Amino acid sequence: MGRLVTVSTCSLNQWALDFIGNRERIIESIRQAKAAKSSLRVGPELEICGYGCLDHYLETDTYDHSWEQLVIILQHPDCQDVLLDIGMPVEHLNLRYNCRIIALNGKILLIRPKLSLANDGNYREMRHFSPWKAARHVEEYTLQNKEMQKLQGAFKVPIGDAIIKTPDTSFAAETCEELFTPDSPHIDLGLNGVEIVTNSSGSHHTLRKLDVRLSLILEASRKGGGIYIYANQQGCDGDRLYYDGSALICINGEIVGQGSQFSLTDVEVVTATVDLEVVRSFRCAPSRGLQANKAPSYQTIETPYELCSTESDLNPYLAPSPYLKPRYHTPEEEIHLSTGCYLWDYLRRSGAAGYLIPLSGGLDSCATATTVFGMCRIVSKELYAGNEQVIADVKRICKYSDKLPITPKQICNQIFHSVYMGMSKQSSKETRARASALSSAIGTYHNDIDIDNVYEAQRNLVVKGTGFEPKFRKQGAPYAVSLALENIQSRSRMVTAYLFAQLGPSIRNRPGGGGLLVLGSANVGEALRGYYTKYDCSSADINPIGSIDKDDLKKFIFWCKNEFNIPVLQEFLDATPTAELEPIEEDYAQSDEVDMxxxxxxxxxxxxxxxxxxxxxxxxxxxxxxxxxxxxxxxxxxxxxxxxxxxxxxNRHKMTILTPSLHSNDYSPDDNRFDLRPFLLPPFYxxxxxxxxxxxxxxxxxxxxxxxxxxxxxxxxxxxxxxxxxxxxxxxxx
Structure with a gap:
């Protein structure tokens, strides 16, 4: 009979600095792991404080409050008799570390600091933490928290890179970035006989990224054998990133447990039963034995706690979990699910009454509107499934009727406003009709207005104040003059959008009032090229499509047309992209690609x-x-x-005021987080x-x-x- 171990990993929807909420989600995940008869529970990176605290990691409060939450967790009656792998920041000898806390029955066995820090793209861990001193180095950590000292029965615990040895197996941890490095810790750990390796991550979503991550995770156990347990954060934790879960358990390069990539469930626990004998058989190759004899040795920390299940002695039919095929989404599905889940998290945590979009009748605003409708479809599905958290959030946000909205269109009408802001000479009948048709198809509360008077009032300020009469370039004016007139329109739309966002709920007599969040709809190409007006209607509270290119947006819209059964979306795909900021004439219509x-x-x-x-x-x-x-x-x-x-x-200066965008691609030009380049550059000519x-x-x-x-x-x-x-x-x- 095999040596069976039941283990659990999880994806948690943590929120930066939400210490109480994060703690409760951690405890709930431990409760679910124990209910599944797991002997080991693994959580995501920095789960106690939330991964995305950024410069709050420079504050001592963040460390103190993390210790306070850890004490509560380790004392909780539901958190006993299970080996815990919990993430939090730790300050040691005036240095800050990103750590795993390995604990059992209220006592810390090991503090394991991160060896290799993520410090590119969206990550700035070297700004906040130090990498641990050396692989396999262990020393003593002095507990500062008095309650933790009492619970531990000592004031010192080991800190460093070590192996936890149980009577039946051995276990060790690595953290996020260490999986991606060429010389990953799991290689030497496996050669030292470690049979279970955990990886706790704060890994964000980008399109087409999951297959890369899964291939690395599977390879981690395929070459040397072993059980690899991956945990990740899930959801929006308060910044531009969406963490896409996909908690994983694999053995010898085969998947035995995989969580969802996108979900509205705050706590998702993945459990599998694995056989240690399968690992031991896999590792019988002589070539591995030669390398294992030369591998550098680790310090071990022993515990009498056994990971192997006692149930297998009582139940002869208990079997290892079956192998699974990896699950992937298409890029179109990823756009739908990532934007939808992110927007729902953002809305429910912001306290706003809903969203508003300036709906132009063009592809980009259509794509943004469709992501919100996609969000409503996801929410609707969770309502039908009886998700208590989602039901409570919908009741709190959707207040226009006592009856709970269930269908996507019902939800959309309650939380989503759209406004078409036309100009009599510049706006075409086609764009106005498309905006109206899309609004009707997805159920938004729609307003159709003209802003000619606002435009004329601004233009007349110049005429009356200076005597100069600005005209468009088709009327013979220089480009700079024509551009000034175009910018009046686009900037007026921003002001008007925020006006309707603030007044919209009151206009509809929403109980308790409230305001709406304004959505932007500039795609990544326009931002990179600078093809938009500074402080125009691309300036908003959040932009779901801000790092998605036009080609992917077209594929997404085509997919939604069929998947959501919205035929009008084809009209947006067929239309020529245009800003409609110049007067339309028989022989001339403005085109984005021509202008760019x-x-x-x-x-x-x-x-x-x-x-x-x-x-x-x-x-x-x-x-x-x-x-x-x-x-x-x-x-x-x-x-x-x-x-x-x-x-x-x-146009690089425009990036300084770019609306925060959901990060979906690794060529996002967002200079506030991802693309760190000067905004005053010399002209290249x-x-x-x-x-x-x-x-x-x-x-x-x-x-x-x-x-x-x-x-x-x-x-x-x-x-x-x-x-x-x-x-x-x-x-x-x-």
């Missing part, structure tokens, strides 16, 4: 090369001139790259970078001319040879 001088697809490619591939102007040209050689000339590529970097540089592009372009064009000349000479030679062959054949016939 590049397509949205090209913007997406260049955005990834700039951020993800870390290419400057010269490197990007060098890459694209090869990539696009079949569709564009070298000079066209050079002009496009120059145009991209020029407008990127002169006449720059050294562009000079180097011109030099390479000259070499390429010279090479192309020489190749063309050689080709003509070869063609001419082949022609002469052909004629000679024809003459020879004629002579033979004669």
């Amino acid at each position: 001088g590049m397509s949205y697809s090209q913007l997406s490619i260049m955005g990834r090369l700039r951020k993800v591939s870390k290419l400057g102007p010269y490197g990007m040209f060098e890459h694209l001139v090869r990539e696009w050689k079949d569709t564009m000339t070298a000079r066209e590529v050079a002009d496009l790259v120059k145009r991209f970097y020029h407008y990127y540089a002169i 006449q720059s050294w970078q562009f000079k180097r592009i011109d030099e390479l372009l000259a070499r390429i064009e010279k090479y192309d001319k020489e190749e063309e000349k050689r080709g003509k000479e070869e063609d001419s030679g082949r022609g002469e040879k052909k004629r000679e062959d024809v003459n020879d054949d004629s002579e033979e016939v004669d």
